[in-house]
Amino acid sequence: MWWKSLFGIYMVLIILGAFLYAPVAKGLGETTRILFFHVPCAWIATLAFLVSAVYSILYLRKQKMIHDLKASSAAQIGLVFTILATITGSIWAKQIWHSYWNWDPRESSIFILLLIYAAYFALRSAVDEQNQKARLSAVYSIIAFVTVPFLIFVVPRIVESLHPDPLINPRGKVDMDSRMSTVFFGSFVGFTALFFWMLYLKIQIARLSQFKFKPGD
Amino acid sequence: MFKIKASGVTKKFNERSVFKNIHFEISSGQSLAITGHNGSGKTTLVRIISGLMSPSEGSVKFYKNDNAIEPENVHSFIGLVGPYLQLYHNLTALENLTFFSKIRGLGANRSRILELMALMGLKGRELDYVKNYSSGMLQRLKYVFALLHEPEILLVDEPTSNLDEAGSAIVYNILKRQKESKILIVATNNPEESRIGQKRIHVGD
Amino acid sequence: MGKNAFMWATKSLIIFQKDVQLEFRTRFAINAIVLFAITTLTAISFSIGPARLETTILSALLWIILFFSAMSGLSHIFVREEEQQTADTLRLVTTPLSIFLGKWLFNVVLLFALEIIIVPLYFILMNTSQSAGNNFLLFLLLLFWGSLGLATVSTIIAAIISQASARGALFAVLAFPISLPVLISSIHGTRLALEGNTFSECLPDLQILIAFFVVILTVSILTFEFIWKSN
Numbered sequence: 091m092w093w094k095s096l097f098g099i100y101m102v103l104i105i106l107g108a109f110l111y112a113p114v115a116k117g118l119g120e121t122t123r124i125l126f127f128h129v130p131c132a133w134i135a136t137l138a139f140l141v142s143a144v145y146s147i148l149y150l151r152k153q154k155m156i157h158d159l160k161a162s163s164a165a166q167i168g169l170v171f172t173i174l175a176t177i178t179g180s181i182w183a184k185q186i187w188h189s190y191w192n193w194d195p196r197e198s199s200i201f202i203l204l205l206i207y208a209a210y211f212a213l214r215s216a217v218d219e220q221n222q223k224a225r226l227s228a229v230y231s232i233i234a235f236v237t238v239p240f241l242i243f244v245v246p247r248i249v250e251s252l253h254p255d256p257l258i259n260p261r262g263k264v265d266m267d268s269r270m271s272t273v274f275f276g277s278f279v280g281f282t283a284l285f286f287w288m289l290y291l292k293i294q295i296a297r298l299s300q301f302k303f304k305p306g307d
Numbered sequence: 308m309f310k311i312k313a314s315g316v317t318k319k320f321n322e323r324s325v326f327k328n329i330h331f332e333i334s335s336g337q338s339l340a341i342t343g344h345n346g347s348g349k350t351t352l353v354r355i356i357s358g359l360m361s362p363s364e365g366s367v368k369f370y371k372n373d374n375a376i377e378p379e380n381v382h383s384f385i386g387l388v389g390p391y392l393q394l395y396h397n398l399t400a401l402e403n404l405t406f407f408s409k410i411r412g413l414g415a416n417r418s419r420i421l422e423l424m425a426l427m428g429l430k431g432r433e434l435d436y437v438k439n440y441s442s443g444m445l446q447r448l449k450y451v452f453a454l455l456h457e458p459e460i461l462l463v464d465e466p467t468s469n470l471d472e473a474g475s476a477i478v479y480n481i482l483k484r485q486k487e488s489k490i491l492i493v494a495t496n497n498p499e500e501s502r503i504g505q506k507r508i509h510v511g512d
Numbered sequence: 513m514g515k516n517a518f519m520w521a522t523k524s525l526i527i528f529q530k531d532v533q534l535e536f537r538t539r540f541a542i543n544a545i546v547l548f549a550i551t552t553l554t555a556i557s558f559s560i561g562p563a564r565l566e567t568t569i570l571s572a573l574l575w576i577i578l579f580f581s582a583m584s585g586l587s588h589i590f591v592r593e594e595e596q597q598t599a600d601t602l603r604l605v606t607t608p609l610s611i612f613l614g615k616w617l618f619n620v621v622l623l624f625a626l627e628i629i630i631v632p633l634y635f636i637l638m639n640t641s642q643s644a645g646n647n648f649l650l651f652l653l654l655l656f657w658g659s660l661g662l663a664t665v666s667t668i669i670a671a672i673i674s675q676a677s678a679r680g681a682l683f684a685v686l687a688f689p690i691s692l693p694v695l696i697s698s699i700h701g702t703r704l705a706l707e708g709n710t711f712s713e714c715l716p717d718l719q720i721l722i723a724f725f726v727v728i729l730t731v732s733i734l735t736f737e738f739i740w741k742s743n
Contacts, residue, residue, distance in 0.1 A: 150738050206689045216676035220321050226672050229735045236731050240693035240724050247700055359600055379607050393597040397537045406530045410606050
């Protein structure tokens, strides 16, 4: 369909913009480029978690398997983007702070999110029966979701932050060069659309494969 | 006057259907026999009626004098006997029954416990640990457990499994009394036993 | 309303009492938890020898021992019901709420019982010479609220994994992320307390511990009935 090609072109433009159009940030040099991909990845990792929790609540309320399907699909995509965010973040960290990992609050947070996703899937694989699997993982998803606000408060206390906050949140306002912010927010929008498209595809595939195996009981 | 209404009860495990569209209605003073071969789903149906399991589709509703009973309260009207029911092995029979009696809100009710145990032929065994009970004694003890709170609805899966003639006779007496004024549901392979039920449901094929 | 709450409290206590009675007979959970803690403590003490630890490590190690001890003993309360197949029997006789509260109370008492043994031992073996006084009370407060949080997380996660396979490993994997707010705040607060800081300096950590406990207990109570129904 035409909009897929349009989306493809859009993302190519974002990538080009990231490397050619946007200026570098003070003090970060060319490594700034990763910002346009790393931050959206982290954002999608969190968005996926939220979406998964919402569908988990829906499953518990309505008991329809489709909600469990959406919850676990969102979580799968979230896991992928969490891994991407961790890796891109680590590469960036090596470039600017000369060390791959420091348990800086942001690094710790994304790692904890990774642990939560891993725990979610470990639970799912330890339960055979469909409904039980859906039920138990939905509950865990909700419990984990409730824990997140506390983690946001608590994690910054572990280590002093090395994260380039001044760039993005000095007084809660976005303090970027306008060209940079164009590409940055453009990337955000693109990645978000990508997430929902991937979610849609996963659900369609699952639906089709279920249909194939259901020749009347 | 109690009533159970099951409509469209279907159960599937991972897309495989155990049974579909089961309907029945039963009131106090009536009895139902659930028949079917081993593995046909009799036990699954019993578990759904007793509330231990939810149906994939359909519902089982309970009524007292035509008023619906809230699902959370149904358990206080049901007594269940079945092979998969276990009691606490590291407690004595008396400790087990006292616990269950208390948790049902009946207090320690020692006299009723002793009376029921005597009825089931277990007099003198109250202080034995359940882990030391033979399978026949355990089956008898399960009846004590099920009847403690004088349930309006008695569900029995394989009524005389592990029982000798004497035990079976006691059980048949109990079942007869139950179906006189209350609801009795029996699940069994045994054609003789299935005649206990005025109504019949056959599960599986 | 008041009558209902009273009924739940009574039933929870009955379940708690039954579980304590069973635990005295078999001693599985208490053995597991105490032996684990003592073994770990011994291993650490041997490895350290006469060296004095700084407060950061002292605080962290204590909570690590407590966390992993919880992981080795606090799942029994649900797992043994499933293994001995008495879980269904329980489902037949009462509502989920009293079951959760009774077992939660069991885990809280179990963890506190462990701490009564281990915490003094810990400070003796770690060659600490912290002066008591105000800070000891502060430390106890942090220990109390942190343990409540840890016990609550352990209880709800134990309920979840009791219905799954590979229970041992799965328990720690699921519980760790959820326990992090407790661990981080407790470790941080305990360190401050050991260093002689004032109550108001430790207050933020204490507030987080209390808030987290309340939230996680509420969520556990709300979601437990979904965990408890067997299919």
